[in-house]
Amino acid sequence: MLLEIKSLTKKFGGLVAVDGVDLEVEAGTIMGVVGPNGAGKTTLFNLMSGQLKPTSGKIKFDGVGIDGLKPFRIARLGIGRTFQNTSLFDRLPLTVNMAIARRMRTHSGFFDSLVPIREREEEADVARRALEMLEFVGLAGNAESIAGSLPQIAKKRLAIGMALVGEPKLILLDEPTGGVGGDDISGLIELICQIRERGVAVCVIEHKMRMVMGLSDRIVVLNFGRKIACGTPEEVSEDPGVIEAYLGSGYSA
Ligand SMILES: Nc1ncnc2c1ncn2[C@@H]1O[C@H](COP(=O)(O)OP(=O)(O)OP(=O)(O)O)[C@@H](O)[C@H]1O
Ligand SMILES: [Mg+2]
Structure with missing residues (x-):
């Protein structure tokens, strides 16, 4: 397994932004990361790339424990990323x-x-x-x-x-289609698939459900910092907990 996350937790004061998350990402696959606003998606990426240190839990990448390492060390070990606000x-x-x-x-x-x-x-x-x-x-x-x-x-x-x-062996894309419309999105989907074809694993945070369903090999769903489902797009889209989390949140499946 390329990435193995165990019981990962990040607290900001009394707020538990990431709450005991377990997650595995296989080399050369696309993992969609979804969940309502404030679910902890970006925080999870910040923990994986070293922008934040976990409160507790373990992150193993390519056989090496990386939790708490500085961002440049993690980058050199092979995790690349983009930011929600393109920098x-x-x-x-x-x-x-x-x-x-x-x-x-x-x-x-x-x-x-x-x-x-x-x-x-x-x-x-x-x-x-x-x-x-x-x-x-x-x-x-x-x-x-x-x-x-x-x-x-x-x-x-x-x-x-x-x-x-x-x-990198893994790249983290935080809302790569944010602020992008229509035809441009299909081009980005194609690009993300080409990244996988290069043998690079991708974790992608995405609000456009149809897109993430079509693109991902597996999807993890976060809500209030907790992992509420993880599986193939078919499995998570039929999960009652996922449907409930998304009801009334303005998302379309
Ligand atoms: N540096 C920080 N200090 C304090 N609270 C934070 C910090 N970063 C995130 N949070 C809080 O942690 C929770 C999770 O935030 P996060 O940015 O990870 O959510 P998200 O799933 O990426 O949301 P969005 O879809 O809006 O980007 C939110 O309640 C947020 O306000
Ligand atoms: Mg975010």
Whole structure:
């Protein structure tokens, strides 16, 4: 199992945002993460990527205990992520955004910095991989555009590329279709499926139920921090507890 989460809990004062969650994600599969607003979805991602430390519980990734590790360590072990509010270097070109994301993962050590040839080779490698990734996410034609000038859909694609360019084994996508409409959504679904085809596992938080049902191999449903169901899309959509949690919440199955 690529990711194994046991009894994971995060408290903010008296509020239990994530409450004793167990979860397993298999390599190369898509796990949909759903639940009403405030259910604890983003908090769960923040625990997995090290932005938050758990109050209790264990997270094992690729055989290594990662709970409580710093975000950059977890990134290097192979978990990439995007944020609910897309975070880019708005004034910089796409190539530079991508290169920064790549370097954050590979980062020359002190001894590398003493060897200019090695460094030049590394620069060339970073630039090549940045371009390759822009192509993968469908932005090769905008490589020199300034990130802040892009439409929302392109920003979302760039953020996904930046999460992938460090060659993670798992990526966490927090509402990748937020603020994106119509035709653009089907393109994003296709992109997420292509990520799985690369052998990368995906955890995706998504409010659009039809989309998450169509995309995911398995779905976990959170409500008030608790896991109330986990299984195939068919299993969770027929689960009485899930139907009840969603009644009157404005969601459509
Ligand atoms: N840093 C924090 N400090 C205090 N409370 C927090 C913090 N982060 C999240 N919370 C609370 O924890 C609960 C879960 O929040 P979380 O952001 O994980 O929900 P979510 O499922 O991602 O919701 P949404 O669908 O609205 O993005 C909420 O009640 C939220 O107010
Ligand atoms: Mg959230």
